[in-house]
Amino acid sequence: MxxxxxxxxxxxxxxxxxxxxxxxxxxxxxxxxxxxxxxxxxxxxxxxxxxxxxxxxxxxxxxxxxxxxxxxxxxxxxxxxxxxxxxxxxxxxxxxxxxxxxxxxxxxxxxxxxxxxxxxxxxxxxxxxxxxxxxxxxxxxxxxxxxxxxxxxxxxxxxxxxxxxxxxxxxxxxxxxxxxxxxxxxLAKFNGKRVLITAGGTREYIDPVRYISNKSSGKMGYALAKVAQKNGASVTLISANVTLPVPQGVKLVQVETVAELSKAVHSYFATTDVFIMAAAVSDYRPIHFVDHKIKKLAESSNLTIKLEETPDILKSLKQVRTNQIVVGFAAETNDLLDNAKKKLDSKGADIIVANDVSQADIGFGSEDNAITILQHDTENIKVSKANKRIIARKILEVIAKRFT
Ligand SMILES: Cc1cc2nc3c(=O)[nH]c(=O)nc-3n(C[C@H](O)[C@H](O)[C@H](O)COP(=O)(O)O)c2cc1C
The missing domain is CATH 3.40.50.1950 (Flavin prenyltransferase-like)
Known part of the structure; x- marks a missing residue:
């Protein structure tokens, strides 16, 4: 031990x-x-x-x-x-x-x-x-x-x-x-539980060398994976473009795009007890992928890239869900709790973890985070700024309370 x-x-x-x-x-x-x-x-x-x-x-x-x-x-x-x-x-x-x-x-x-x-x-x-x-x-x-x-x-x-x-x-x-x-x-209730976690940020390619992405480092998802694994869970980590060391004993599935992430989530979801969607996913992607590097256009002309909506992974699980505990993240820069509450109501998740990514010392890329945990049936739980490992513990404690 x-x-x-x-x-x-x-x-x-x-x-x-x-x-x-x-x-x-x-x-x-x-x-x-x-x-x-x-x-x-x-x-x-x-x-x-x-x-x-x-x-x-x-x-x-x-x-x-x-x-x-x-x-x-x-x-x-x-x-x-x-x-x-x-x-x-x-x-x-x-x-x-x-x-x-x-x-x-x-x-x-x-x-x-x-x-x-x-x-x-x-x-x-x-x-x-x-x-x-x-x-x-x-x-x-x-x-x-x-x-x-x-x-x-x-x-x-x-x-x-x-x-x-x-x-x-x-x-x-x-x-x-x-x-x-x-x-x-x-966290003992995690012993023997199957936990599926997504981490990092997806990339949506415009051409072979350029993509639309976000600032997610994967640190929060990796911290969750590490703590869950240490407490006896069997953890699968779907990792999108993360450069962190893989926590010992965790099964890693590497993906790049929303489509790959969605496919991986759907292939593991049926056999999981807890699903935590900590990855930051592109909401939009280019409609057309250009298969060669786009050349600079003639002077003073603008380039327009048309985008389409990507599939909403959390929402898509509603139809296939059985007994899984589903946890989503709401990374917001404004109206944090209102937006998180909307997500909780619309996505069919049990828990939404809201974090304010407008502050430089917490959220994306930082070692620390500060969160509010929203659930349908209880008061919001505020966790003040702490190392992501400690925040991960708190999130998992809330999840553990839902195990029957
Ligand atoms: C030889 C000697 C042995 C000591 N043994 C103890 C001890 O076993 N327990 C204790 O509480 N203080 C003991 N003290 C007193 C502490 O060293 C003293 O209270 C000191 O301020 C503790 O500082 P610290 O808590 O910052 O380490 C001893 C002092 C001396 C000179």
């Missing part, structure tokens, strides 16, 4: 820091991809170099030491992370997390996460029993953070009490059990 899972270890400054090396190795042996962030205090106990060597990635301690100027490091790491583990969690980091403080790389990244967080506190028994610490533990639990209770036993101070860092395998088992339950509670 840990294969290729992105886990970030947040190491804070307690005496048990050295024990986390073995813990990280255990998750790596189980197949996880690991990154590490450390507080400056943690580096007093074990150097950054140790963790850089085992994780094979830069270990960041400072908010302003950007690996690449293009990316904001704490946001990049938060978006990459699928599971966060804070080990050993000091009394200090718990107090900061409990109030949402973000004054260094570790606490800022933790605040930027929207994935499950597990903390493994370890400290002196009196620090653990202190009313402030216990108040913070309760606050973190209320916020949905998973707190693994420390062990009772001999402490570094030479006496016994609660506060000991648990054994490596006990932590590994705790997180594994938890993670299985986390998956079960949200």
């Amino acid at each position: 840990w294969k290729n899972k992105h886990i970030t270890f947040f190491i804070t400054g307690g005496i048990a820091v050295y024990k986390t090396v073995e813990l990280i190795r255990t998750f790596q042996k189980a197949g996880a991809e690991v990154r590490v962030a450390m507080t400056k205090t943690a580096t007093q106990f074990v150097s950054k170099n140790t963790f850089q060597t085992i994780s094979k990635h830069t270990v960041q301690t400072d908010l302003f030491e950007q690996a690449t100027p293009a990316a904001v490091a704490h946001v990049e790491l938060a978006d990459w992370t699928e599971l966060a583990i804070v080990v050993p969690a000091t009394a200090n980091i718990m107090s900061k997390m409990a109030v949402g403080m973000a004054d260094d790389f570790v606490s800022t990244t933790l605040l930027a996460l929207s994935v499950p967080v597990v903390i493994v506190p370890a400290m002196n028994v009196h620090m653990w029993n202190n009313a402030a610490t216990q108040r913070n533990v309760q606050a973190l639990k209320n916020d949905g953070v998973h707190v693994m209770e420390p062990d009772d036993g001999p402490l570094a101070e030479g006496y016994s009490g609660k506060g000991r860092f648990p054994d490596t395998m006990a932590i590994f088992d705790y997180v594994t059990n938890l993670s299985e339950n986390l998956v079960n509670s949200k």
Whole structure:
């Protein structure tokens, strides 16, 4: 279950820091991809170099030491992370997390996460029993953070009490059990489901070298495919002109034009449980394809290309549909919700995902998206700007609720 899972270890400054090396190795042996962030205090106990060597990635301690100027490091790491583990969690980091403080790389990244967080506190028994610490533990639990209770036993101070860092395998088992339950509670219903997803943008050829297309990068459809596949779905991805790496375990069908996309959708639709139309499709195409490169005309004359409507793929499924859950996208630059609602009513889809493509920092080509999910029978669900992987999760959670 840990294969290729992105886990970030947040190491804070307690005496048990050295024990986390073995813990990280255990998750790596189980197949996880690991990154590490450390507080400056943690580096007093074990150097950054140790963790850089085992994780094979830069270990960041400072908010302003950007690996690449293009990316904001704490946001990049938060978006990459699928599971966060804070080990050993000091009394200090718990107090900061409990109030949402973000004054260094570790606490800022933790605040930027929207994935499950597990903390493994370890400290002196009196620090653990202190009313402030216990108040913070309760606050973190209320916020949905998973707190693994420390062990009772001999402490570094030479006496016994609660506060000991648990054994490596006990932590590994705790997180594994938890993670299985986390998956079960949200997207587990995708296990064994057949999911058909379209991604990218179609091309309608005018002549052999020129075409009408759109700015779709395919990132949203690919993110949906990856998350569905990771949660046990058998995914077929119909990809129109996308240059992204194909997610592992996903069946890829490559197409170029609306006609090819339509044909591929119809050939897989009957045997699918969920269909997600994330590809951006040309509404029009040239009536006539010119089989040679069109030469420039004599000066000051205009060239007119006559266009015809392309087949409406979502609508065409109405006639052949049996039990499939059908999800469409409405990429709009104006009157977003009105247009999306019209689409929901006219296309026979169960869900329409509306996204505003007029904003440069979300939508087409961007790493992020912000969406509103429309359904016939429930209130609209607004998902604010987040990485497309997280948006994909939210969309799939809504779909999973419709499985009977
Ligand atoms: C030798 C030594 C050992 C420490 N061990 C712990 C510990 O096990 N747990 C803890 O919560 N704090 C411990 N502390 C205190 C933390 O290092 C201190 O609260 C620090 O501010 C934590 O910073 P951080 O949370 O940013 O890493 C220890 C301090 C020293 C000097």
